Amino acid sequence: MKQLSQRLLGPVTLVLLGLTFWLGLWLTPPDKTQGNLARLVYVHPAVAWVALYVSFGTATIASALYLWKRTRSLVMDRVAHCAMEVSVVFILLTLITGSIWGRPTWGVWWAWDARLTSTAILGVFALAYLALRRANDDADLRARRGAVFALLAAINVPIIHFSVQWWRTLHQGATVFTADRTLLIHGLMAWTLLISFVAFTLLFFWLLRARYRLEVLRGARYQVALDEALVQRRREGVR
Amino acid sequence: MIRIALLVAAKDLRIERRSRVLLWQVLPFGVMGLVLSGLALGPTHAGHSSAGPGLFYLVMLLVTLLMINRSQAIEGSRGTRASVATLGLDPAGVFLGKALALAVELWITGAVLLAGAVLVLHTALVGTLQALPSVVVILAALAAAGTLYGALSGGGQGPATLLPVLSLPGFAPLLIAGERSFSASLHGGAFWQWWVISLVALVAYLAMGILLYGVLEDS
Numbered sequence: 148m149k150q151l152s153q154r155l156l157g158p159v160t161l162v163l164l165g166l167t168f169w170l171g172l173w174l175t176p177p178d179k180t181q182g183n184l185a186r187l188v189y190v191h192p193a194v195a196w197v198a199l200y201v202s203f204g205t206a207t208i209a210s211a212l213y214l215w216k217r218t219r220s221l222v223m224d225r226v227a228h229c230a231m232e233v234s235v236v237f238i239l240l241t242l243i244t245g246s247i248w249g250r251p252t253w254g255v256w257w258a259w260d261a262r263l264t265s266t267a268i269l270g271v272f273a274l275a276y277l278a279l280r281r282a283n284d285d286a287d288l289r290a291r292r293g294a295v296f297a298l299l300a301a302i303n304v305p306i307i308h309f310s311v312q313w314w315r316t317l318h319q320g321a322t323v324f325t326a327d328r329t330l331l332i333h334g335l336m337a338w339t340l341l342i343s344f345v346a347f348t349l350l351f352f353w354l355l356r357a358r359y360r361l362e363v364l365r366g367a368r369y370q371v372a373l374d375e376a377l378v379q380r381r382r383e384g385v386r
Numbered sequence: 387m388i389r390i391a392l393l394v395a396a397k398d399l400r401i402e403r404r405s406r407v408l409l410w411q412v413l414p415f416g417v418m419g420l421v422l423s424g425l426a427l428g429p430t431h432a433g434h435s436s437a438g439p440g441l442f443y444l445v446m447l448l449v450t451l452l453m454i455n456r457s458q459a460i461e462g463s464r465g466t467r468a469s470v471a472t473l474g475l476d477p478a479g480v481f482l483g484k485a486l487a488l489a490v491e492l493w494i495t496g497a498v499l500l501a502g503a504v505l506v507l508h509t510a511l512v513g514t515l516q517a518l519p520s521v522v523v524i525l526a527a528l529a530a531a532g533t534l535y536g537a538l539s540g541g542g543q544g545p546a547t548l549l550p551v552l553s554l555p556g557f558a559p560l561l562i563a564g565e566r567s568f569s570a571s572l573h574g575g576a577f578w579q580w581w582v583i584s585l586v587a588l589v590a591y592l593a594m595g596i597l598l599y600g601v602l603e604d605s
Contacts, residue, residue, distance in 0.1 A: 271555040
């Protein structure tokens with residue numbers, strides 16, 4: 148069952164992504180005020196959702212579980228690392244799609260807006276996390292420092308989330324629900340938006356799984372190379 | 387924990403007093419940074435005073451990076467870290483002590499640079515004095531965060547380029563809060579909101595340091 152769901156993850160993701168683009172580009176109507184530009188709503192919010200909450204959240208939870216002695220394991224460290232790498236991709240996509248939306252609506256590709264700036268800072272945090280991991284050769288040291296840094300970086304996520312409420316920003320507020328949980332998008336547009344969220348979330352887990360498998364293979368290869376080097380040194384000692 | 391914190395802080399400050407690094411290296415660097423900022427803006431009087439808060443905090447961030455490296459390098463010599471570890475000191479106390487020592491050094495530098503901002507960047511004296519509570523809290527938060535990032539970057543033994551990459555994104559919200567509160571106190575805005583935000587950041591960094599510094603020290 149587990150293997151079947153893992154095998155189905157990729158095809159289901161691709162089908163849902165295709166469905167999102169088909170519905171978003173052809174079947175849904177253009178917006179009354181923003182016209183066809185509003186079709187970015189089927190990409191940008193879903194990508195941002197994955198970047199800020201799903202991938203960064205996964206990295207943070209895995210890091211916290213690594214730091215907790217009862218759940219400390221190599222698996223948690225690898226999940227945190229892989230999720231952070233995928234997070235970088237999604238944060239970059241969030242900023243790019245946001246810029247594409249911002250240029251016609253605000254007149255500029257980039258604005259010193261609270262949400263944009265805090266998202267960019269999160270991106271730098273994610274890159275710094277990867278730099279930190281590369282700077283440490285010792286596996287335990289790397290994992291501990293990475294986990295602590297991921298927790299420190301996670302402070303930025305609530306700042307990004309509430310930035311549109313705390314500051315007067317160019318970025319719009321809640322898109323799907325109002326503060327009193329009233330739905331702002333209806334009909335086919337709402338369904339397309341929902342499918343896009345599911346599709347991009349599944350895309351994250353698909354990429355995470357692929358990256359995790361790669362990390363496991365790399366670890367195994369490193370171990371084999373280490374064993375071979377040890378055997379060679381022993382042979383040299385015998386001679 | 388408090389006793390250990392005071393011991394560690396006194397030790398770090400004593401080393402600083404004897405070596406005079408703060409006096410002869412860090413303070414001149416900060417003053418030069420402030421003067422160069424003024425030069426970069428050109429001779430416009432109005433531009434200087436409006437950019438003053440931002441430039442002050444930007445220079446303070448650069449000074450903080452220097453001081454963190456210095457604070458971590460104290461234990462950087464061979465065997466020092468291991469011998470300190472054998473003392474069995476409470477890591478939370480060590481963190482608080484190092485953060486306190488760094489905060490004291492930052493407060494001294496901040497006082498000099500605030501005077502420099504009044505003289506060189508023409509920030510209003512009354513507004514600058516009103517900004518003092520927020521400056522004290524922001525610099526304390528920078529010290530707490532900096533101590534954590536310093537330990538993360540390898541405690542004086544890691545690559546020197548790693549510290550800015552790790553710490554500057556974390557310092558950015560403090561820079562924003564500091565600049566906003568300083569500007570508000572200069573131009574008559576509500577600076578207490580930013581002061582409260584800075585205080586929350588200080589408490590958050592202290593709490594995280596107390597909880598997590600031990601993990602970094604163990605490693």
